[in-house]
Amino acid sequence: MKRNATAIWNGTIKEGSGNLTTDSKVLDQTQYSFNSRFAEGIGTNPEELMAAAHAGCFTMKLSLDLTEAGFNPTSLETKGTITLDNGVITTSNLVLKATIPGIEDAQFQEIAAGAKANCPVSKAYNVEITLDASLV
Numbered sequence: 438m439k440r441n442a443t444a445i446w447n448g449t450i451k452e453g454s455g456n457l458t459t460d461s462k463v464l465d466q467t468q469y470s471f472n473s474r475f476a477e478g479i480g481t482n483p484e485e486l487m488a489a490a491h492a493g494c495f496t497m498k499l500s501l502d503l504t505e506a507g508f509n510p511t512s513l514e515t516k517g518t519i520t521l522d523n524g525v526i527t528t529s530n531l532v533l534k535a536t537i538p539g540i541e542d543a544q545f546q547e548i549a550a551g552a553k554a555n556c557p558v559s560k561a562y563n564v565e566i567t568l569d570a571s572l573v
Contacts, residue, residue, distance in 0.1 A: 457481065484519040484526065491529050491558045491566075492517030498556035502548050503537060511536040512573075529562055533570040545572055 442464065446455035454470040464481075472478025492515040503510050513535050520528040533549060549570040553559055559566055 454480075457486075484521050487526070487562075488517035488519045488529070490517075491519070491556075491562065492531060494556040494558035495531055495552055496533075499533070499535075499549060499552035502552050503540075506544070506548055508537050508540050511538060526564055528565045528567065529559075530567045531569070533568065534573050535570065536573055540572070542572060546570060 440460065442457060442459045444455055444457050447453050451471045454468060456466040456468050457464045458466055468480035469482055470478050470480055473480035474482035474484070495517075496513050496515045499513055499515075500510055513533065515534075516532045518528075518530045518532075519526055520530070531553065535545065535549075537545060549568060553566060553568045
């Protein structure tokens, strides 16, 4: 399986702008710029997309692992945060709030840690990955 996205950039780094398009068209000429990355400009940025990818991948892997362990999660909500520090992506932090009937916290923490370590995006990122998982 291969997935594709195209980035187009026009102009200099500060005055220019670009757009991103995915084959699925979920992103369809979605704008990004210096300001959307380093200030409060309108549009997306690579770190935001990395955070979304990690949160989505981890949450799906956790759902799979919970189902295989015999649990039926009611709700899994993960917020992903990518930290860009001095031009280097240094961490990916996942904060999970989960509603899972019948699971004990120790087993939940074990399964969540396994999903964090083994989701494909975690394996692709060469940064510190943290997880704060709580049952609600």
